[in-house]
Amino acid sequence: MTVQDTVQDTGLRRVPYYGNASETELEQWREVAQQVAGTLVQDALERDRKNQQPFAEVQLLREAGLLNLLVPAEFGGAGAHWETAFDVVRILAAADGSIAQLLAYHYINQSGIAFYAPAEAQGKWWQRTVEGGWLWGDSVNPVDPDLTLSVEGDGYRLNGAKRFSTGSGVGEVIVINALVQGGEYDGQILAFVLPRDIEGLEIVEDWDYLGQRLSASNSLKYHNVRLEAEDLLGFVTDEPVSTLLTPGIQLAFANFYLGIAEGALERGKQILLGRKNAWLFSQADTYSQDPIFQRTVGELKARTAAVAALTEKLGRKFDALLSKAGDVTQPERAALAVEIAEAKVVSTEVGVEVANRIFEVTGSSSTASSVGLDLYWRNVRTHSLHDPVDYKKIEVGAYFLRGESQPLSLYT
Structure with a gap:
């Protein structure tokens, strides 16, 4: 199967988000977020000064069920709403702004399943993220367009670099958007999901800024990274939704x-x-x-x-x-x-x-x-x-x- 074979109709006939959050849902997840925030605030300053990759903090989010908050219930997630997710981010930020940023970006990156993947492929991705307990990082900084995605046989090769790749240091997977050069989809932007340990990906731990020190916003370098059909999430389009x-x-x-x-x-x-x-x-x-x-x-x-x-x-x-x-x-x-x-x-x-x-x-x-x-x-x-x-x-x-x-x- 080729990358092209996996690209179906990208019209988003559906997204898995319906209606509004109930007060019960909001209260449930606010309580969970408050508990997590209560843990984070105890040593937020100490952790900030150590400036280390936040693996332990991600595990705390995972154990609380917050990573799968927006995953549809039919695939093992909480099936919650974005209003709830925004509330969770707000509550965590009062305790630790870095981890709030990390989780906020995760929700956006993970939701690429709904916004980029064709309807018939979404179930596979939702299941994989739940089964793998994935935190989703990203490498899509648009003011740093230094990625080259070239066609190679039935796949692609990725080269270049990106700064400010939030979550990349700790995420199980990283979303990248890149402009295709050559082939059937020349000039179009594709979204791929890469495992953090994929061959040819270099994570540069250079996030040493004034604040947000635990957001794992490293630079990434791509050295001839091979992308296969199963790595493709979908097209990045201008469809309003x-x-x-x-x-x-x-x-x-x-x-x-x-x-x-x-x-x-x-x-x-x-x-x-x-x-x-x-x-x-x-x-x-x-x-x-x-x-x-x-x-x-x-x-x-x-x-x-x-x-x-x-x-x-x-x-x-x-x-x-x-x-x-x-x-x-x-x-x-x-x-x-x-x-x-x-x-x-x-x-x-x-x-x-x-x-x-x-x-x-x-x-x-x-x-x-x-x-x-x-x-x-x-x-x-x-x-x-x-x-x-x-x-x-x-x-x-x-x-x-x-x-x-x-x-x-x-x-x-």
């Missing part, structure tokens, strides 16, 4: 920026309540009773609550649109993408602001390395630079003023 992957990951970003903000607020609250004295000019007995500090915390809390209300609404809208599967229209897709861009803008700004200004109420002693309050700022500051938020503002403004949508990409 399949392109919802991009708004999906942007909404995941908004949720883990929100989660980081909530985590910083909670940690700041603990520090503030633990201070038994007050500023020497204050009329209050303690810092937490001082109206100046109450005002600052109240402002940050209110802005965070507003972002939460927006992201929660959009999680439900995302599920509702996915339920239409192949009937999703481009205008519907564009409208939701802009709403999610709005959430990306405010979650970025609020996340960075909260993680920064929480120091105003916790004081100079909270900057001690042993306190670790800087972890929230380092994480949100690092990832919020993923794609310039100013371009999201332009995306929103162009749509509002002129009804114009940005060109399709892995950012819009």
Whole structure:
């Protein structure tokens, strides 16, 4: 069997996501996420400083059932909804932004089964991911297009390099998108799923950045990697429902920026309540009773609550649109993408602001390395630079003023 033989009609006649999450589902998985977050928060700072590949953290996610949260129940998964997944990411981010990112990317990468694979091939992939307990990493950074996919007999050869390949250091499999050079599908983009230990794949452990240190976002080098028919996931197309992957990951970003903000607020609250004295000019007995500090915390809390209300609404809208599967229209897709861009803008700004200004109420002693309050700022500051938020503002403004949508990409 050749790669070409496996490429059937790529029209997504169905995706395995239907309806909206029930309150029972949301409560069940929020509880699971809180338990996992409770474990992660205990040594988040220590693990961050060690800057090691997060194999143990992935196993924690696996044992909690979170890796298969979005896998259809008929294939052994939880059969949950994206609203639930976004909530899980948000909860984990309050404890450990790196692991929240890792899980968010996993959900997006794994869902390539629904968005790229032809309907008749999806069952095989869902079964394999459940049976293998796979965490899905990726190697699709679109601003680093240095992969060469060339036809060779009944398969392909892959060469080149990719930076910022989240999850690649610990994922059982890695999704790659590459432009075909030559052959029947010349000029088209194919998605493949590669095992982490495939011959010719070099994992370069060079992720040494300000924050998100445990996201396993290494560089990858491909040295004449052979791709077979069974590695093919499908075509990357501009079908509206399949392109919802991009708004999906942007909404995941908004949720883990929100989660980081909530985590910083909670940690700041603990520090503030633990201070038994007050500023020497204050009329209050303690810092937490001082109206100046109450005002600052109240402002940050209110802005965070507003972002939460927006992201929660959009999680439900995302599920509702996915339920239409192949009937999703481009205008519907564009409208939701802009709403999610709005959430990306405010979650970025609020996340960075909260993680920064929480120091105003916790004081100079909270900057001690042993306190670790800087972890929230380092994480949100690092990832919020993923794609310039100013371009999201332009995306929103162009749509509002002129009804114009940005060109399709892995950012819009």
